[in-house]
Amino acid sequence: MKNQNKLWKNNKLICGDNLEEVAKLPKKSIDLIYIDPPFFTHKQYEVVWGDEAEVRSYKDRWEGGVEHYISWLKPRVQEMYELLKPTGSFYIHCDWHANAHIRIMLDEIFGEENFRNEIIWCYERAHPAYKMFKRLHDTILFYSKSDKWVFNMPRMPFKDGSWQRKSFKRPDGEVWEQKLKGKACPDWWIDIPSFATRMSAKERTGYPTQKPEALLERIIKASSNKGEIVLDAFCGCGTTVAVAQQLGRRWIGIDISSTAIKIIQKRLKQFLGVIEDINYVVIGMPTTVKEVRELEPFEFQNWVVIDKMRAKASRKKVGDMGLDGYLTKNLYHDEAGIQVKQSEKVGRNVVDNFETALKRAKYKKGYIVAFSFTKGAYEEVARIKNKEGLEIKLITVKDLLEKRKPIM
Numbered sequence: 578m579k580n581q582n583k584l585w586k587n588n589k590l591i592c593g594d595n596l597e598e599v600a601k602l603p604k605k606s607i608d609l610i611y612i613d614p615p616f617f618t619h620k621q622y623e624v625v626w627g628d629e630a631e632v633r634s635y636k637d638r639w640e641g642g643v644e645h646y647i648s649w650l651k652p653r654v655q656e657m658y659e660l661l662k663p664t665g666s667f668y669i670h671c672d673w674h675a676n677a678h679i680r681i682m683l684d685e686i687f688g689e690e691n692f693r694n695e696i697i698w699c700y701e702r703a704h705p706a707y708k709m710f711k712r713l714h715d716t717i718l719f720y721s722k723s724d725k726w727v728f729n730m731p732r733m734p735f736k737d738g739s740w741q742r743k744s745f746k747r748p749d750g751e752v753w754e755q756k757l758k759g760k761a762c763p764d765w766w767i768d769i770p771s772f773a774t775r776m777s778a779k780e781r782t783g784y785p786t787q788k789p790e791a792l793l794e795r796i797i798k799a800s801s802n803k804g805e806i807v808l809d810a811f812c813g814c815g816t817t818v819a820v821a822q823q824l825g826r827r828w829i830g831i832d833i834s835s836t837a838i839k840i841i842q843k844r845l846k847q848f849l850g851v852i853e854d855i856n857y858v859v860i861g862m863p864t865t866v867k868e869v870r871e872l873e874p875f876e877f878q879n880w881v882v883i884d885k886m887r888a889k890a891s892r893k894k895v896g897d898m899g900l901d902g903y904l905t906k907n908l909y910h911d912e913a914g915i916q917v918k919q920s921e922k923v924g925r926n927v928v929d930n931f932e933t934a935l936k937r938a939k940y941k942k943g944y945i946v947a948f949s950f951t952k953g954a955y956e957e958v959a960r961i962k963n964k965e966g967l968e969i970k971l972i973t974v975k976d977l978l979e980k981r982k983p984i985m
Contacts, residue, residue, distance in 0.1 A: 591831045592838045592861035595810040598831050599656040607660045608805035611796055611817055613670040614650060647678050658686050661722045666800040669718050676716040687720040694719040694764045700771035731795050732759030782840060784814035793820040801826055815841030835862055836879045869974050877919045881946045885977040888915055900934050914940045918947035925953040932961050942968045949973060
């Protein structure tokens, strides 16, 4: 118990692989786990999200088929099972691509006897279908760890829209006098719209697979009580974390993306002044050259452009001949283009290509960020400044980490 109290002195945002991070947490310490892992759709999304400065790439590709997908997911769920208290509950959000395979996997881990519900979340959206019925629902599988679990029945309005009934008829015709507040919630949810039909929703972050807060509110209220601990090991843009915070639960959010962690931090700031105390720590954000080197390419680009250079990511993808980001003119710096290379010994040819991109964008200044540069790259920068009047600065990742000047 002392170790758990120490663990929960603060809520936690953790940047890292959830397989590794979950294994570090104390066993039997979590009351509720909700996860919304990649859906095995074979798609890659690239969207501009957050404050429209970041290009977020979201991968959901599984070259080895569904067996490969399940072999990736299963050890993660197994570790999460170990984290649950004996009275804990587990929810996993999935769709038609792999829900049957996931159900079989969960029966093996939790036991068939601990399956509680297959919740069907229905929604409307534009979805062409010519040779089959339109697929307009997700599946949420609900398991408990044992035959004793927390459950607070959610209530819904009656068909006439009212919330209270003072009497009702039994099937045998007998009238009972009893005060009821709403009807018990079924396992098919049609009252919570998706973001496809709520384009102006204030909670929208632009994250490609974001779920509504109302969905998480129902789950968290049903399967946990105030002060209990909620974990989301694929926390994305932080809906679970945000709702848990608002409902007075303690929480852990884990995501492999440092960009996602930054977005969640911004989201939590929205509650300042509404919720007096938001105690949380951030763990695992890259702080060394080795850690930065291990970032996914799009995460590395966002780390450089957004986090370190306070610039905007380019919305146009034109390969190595383009700009990965740009600075707008203000009191502290002039307009400038940025190119990011996740490699060592960046040479003269990269500088030459960047010169062309700067001229095309009509910038007089630019920055190239990489792990290291060749002597030829520095010589080419000097030549371009003398001959063309363009100022190009070469910045290493170590420079950014140590905040050496001059960077901008």
